[in-house]
Amino acid sequence: MKLEEAKQKFVEAWGTLGTNWGINRTMAQIHALLLVSDVALTTDEIMDKLDISRGNANMNLRALIDWGLAERKVKLGERAEYFTGEKDIWKVAVRIIRERRRREIDPLRSTLRDLRLIDDKEQKKEEYKAFIKLMDDIDGFAASADKITDKMVMSDQSWFYGSLMKLIIK
Amino acid sequence: MKLEEAKQKFVEAWGTLGTNWGINRTMAQIHALLLVSDVALTTDEIMDKLDISRGNANMNLRALIDWGLAERKVKLGERAEYFTGEKDIWKVAVRIIRERRRREIDPLRSTLRDLRLIDDKEQKKEEYKAFIKLMDDIDGFAASADKITDKMVMSDQSWFYGSLMKLIIK
DNA sequence: ATTATCTTTCATTTTTTTTTGAAAGTTCAG
DNA sequence: CTGAACTTTCAAAAAAAAATGAAAGATAAT
Numbered sequence: 001m002k003l004e005e006a007k008q009k010f011v012e013a014w015g016t017l018g019t020n021w022g023i024n025r026t027m028a029q030i031h032a033l034l035l036v037s038d039v040a041l042t043t044d045e046i047m048d049k050l051d052i053s054r055g056n057a058n059m060n061l062r063a064l065i066d067w068g069l070a071e072r073k074v075k076l077g078e079r080a081e082y083f084t085g086e087k088d089i090w091k092v093a094v095r096i097i098r099e100r101r102r103r104e105i106d107p108l109r110s111t112l113r114d115l116r117l118i119d120d121k122e123q124k125k126e127e128y129k130a131f132i133k134l135m136d137d138i139d140g141f142a143a144s145a146d147k148i149t150d151k152m153v154m155s156d157q158s159w160f161y162g163s164l165m166k167l168i169i170k
Numbered sequence: 171m172k173l174e175e176a177k178q179k180f181v182e183a184w185g186t187l188g189t190n191w192g193i194n195r196t197m198a199q200i201h202a203l204l205l206v207s208d209v210a211l212t213t214d215e216i217m218d219k220l221d222i223s224r225g226n227a228n229m230n231l232r233a234l235i236d237w238g239l240a241e242r243k244v245k246l247g248e249r250a251e252y253f254t255g256e257k258d259i260w261k262v263a264v265r266i267i268r269e270r271r272r273r274e275i276d277p278l279r280s281t282l283r284d285l286r287l288i289d290d291k292e293q294k295k296e297e298y299k300a301f302i303k304l305m306d307d308i309d310g311f312a313a314s315a316d317k318i319t320d321k322m323v324m325s326d327q328s329w330f331y332g333s334l335m336k337l338i339i340k
Numbered sequence: 341a342t343t344a345t346c347t348t349t350c351a352t353t354t355t356t357t358t359t360t361g362a363a364a365g366t367t368c369a370g
Numbered sequence: 371c372t373g374a375a376c377t378t379t380c381a382a383a384a385a386a387a388a389a390t391g392a393a394a395g396a397t398a399a400t
Contacts, residue, residue, distance in 0.1 A: 003298055006285045010305075013281045020274050022192040024388065035304060038297050043347080053390045058348060079345055079398075089307040104190050111183045115176045127208050128173055134205060135180075137259040144331060151338045161314060167337050168321045194358065213377080223360045228378060249368080249375055 007036045011050075026052055027060040031069055034085025040073045042080045068095040090157040097149045105142060112139045177206045181220070196222055197230040201239055204255025205262075210243045212250045238265040260327040267319045275312060282309045 001009075011032040018028025029050055034041065041049075047057045061083055064070035069092060073082040086092050116135045118128065152160060171179075181202040188198025199220055204211065211219075217227045231253055234240035239262060243252040256262050286305045288298065322330060 001285070001288050003288050003295070003301060006288050006301065009281070010285055013278060013285075017274060017278055020192045022190045026388075036301060038300055054347085055349075055391065056389050059389090062348090081347080087304070089304075089311050093311060104187060108183060108187055111179070115171070115180055115183075118171050118173050118176050125173070130208055131173060131176065131206060134257070134259075140331075141259050141263060144335065147335065147338050163337065165314065165317065167333065168317050196358080224377085225361065225379075226359050229359090232378090251377080 010036055024060070026050070026056055027063050030057070030060050031064055031085060034064075034070055034083060035087065037085070040075075040082035040084045042082055044080070046083070067099050090160070094153050098153055101146070101149060105146070109139055109142050109146075112142075180206055194230070196220070196226055197233050200227070200230050201234055201255060204234075204240055204253060205257065207255070210245075210252035210254045212252055214250070216253070237269050260330070264323050268323055271316070271319060275316070279309055279312050279316075282312075 011029050014032035014035075015025045015029040018031075019025050030046055033046060033049060043054065043057050043061065046052075046061070047054055050057075061070060064085075065072065069086055071084050071086070073084055075082055086095070112135045116132055116139075118131070123129075181199050184202035184205075185195045185199040188201075189195050200216055203216060203219060213224065213227050213231065216222075216231070217224060220227070231240060234255075235242065239256055241254050241256070243254055245252055256265070282305045286302055286309075288301070293299075
């Protein structure tokens with residue numbers, strides 16, 4: 001297999017993975033393209049390589065920048081904007097975790113805590129207690145997951161591959 | 171807020187979460203409905219409460235069973251099938267992790283390892299080396315995530331809330 | 341101030357995903 | 371064996387999500 005072919009397959013695989021995890025295909029593909037590119041790319045190059053429209057390229061590039069997964073670069077004397085991707089997989093993971101938490105997990109936890117506050121009258125029912133327990137269980141689990149990912153976000157890669165792994169092996 | 175209202179809001183919130191993570195809304199909603207129900211439900215009751223068709227209910231119930239998140243129950247002397255949801259959030263989490271890994275992460279890792287084996291001729295290029303490194307980095311990160319989730323799947327809840335948390339606090 | 345180059349927006353179109361519902365399939369009591 | 375009760379399937383329809391592309395908006399050079 002040639003390098004170019006491998007790169008293309010990687011872009012496809014990353015796109016599929018994104019789709020399965022609720023990230024749109026193009027956003028994941030642009031990300032993959034930037035990951036495998038050793039040079040910064042213009043919007044036109046991205047449009048060309050992925051065969052997508054200007055609007056699509058622009059919107060998804062903006063989303064990637066918003067997630068902290070891509071960066072704008074300006075070249076002296078050139079009008080066109082260039083884009084690069086964060087190559088450090090650790091950082092990529094940390095940013096994805098941070099964004100998804102902020103956008104989805106935090107609001108969910110907030111909802112769970114609201115739902116917990118149901119009318120007192122019904123509190124004696126078993127069904128009521130079970131519901132409260134469910135909300136608490138889910139929120140408790142989310143809190144733990146939060147702590148782990150917090151630690152990941154705060155620490156560096158070596159903590160993850162080192163201390164954490166030592167615990168896991170035991 | 172009344173209990174029934176809170177349950178309904180939970181079903182909606184869980185459906186939204188599912189959607190964001192690539193799980194279809196109905197599957198997540200049926201799951202939520204089974205989570206908050208203290209009794210087993212028939213297909214007709216699910217259709218009725220979520221206002222969905224028989225086919226939809228049937229397909230998504232099957233998917234949930236496939237994921238190990240719901241179970242069929244037969245009541246003596248009754249023809250209709252009843253369904254229950256796994257109430258233990260720890261088990262729910264473990265099953266979701268296991269299934270997603272099996273369906274998505276494992277195939278991705280296998281692809282990454284294939285892509286690593288590119289033609290020798292090009293091996294001297296910096297670009298080649300960078301590509302190999304990327305594949306290795308992603309696979310390495312995935313391997314670590316695998317180990318943690320493996321340990322989760324193998325251990326019980328107390329390991330997660332206990333030993334792991336002790337490490338995190340430090 | 342004008343023009344050329346590049347970026348952004350968003351109403352419309354296209355694609356993808358999900359849902360429907362009727363028909364076929366299954367199971368079992370009588 | 372027959373038919374009632376229930377489940378499953380899947381082609382077609384509907385809904386949701388994503389992509390297009392042309393027009394409007396910037397920006398900078400002349």
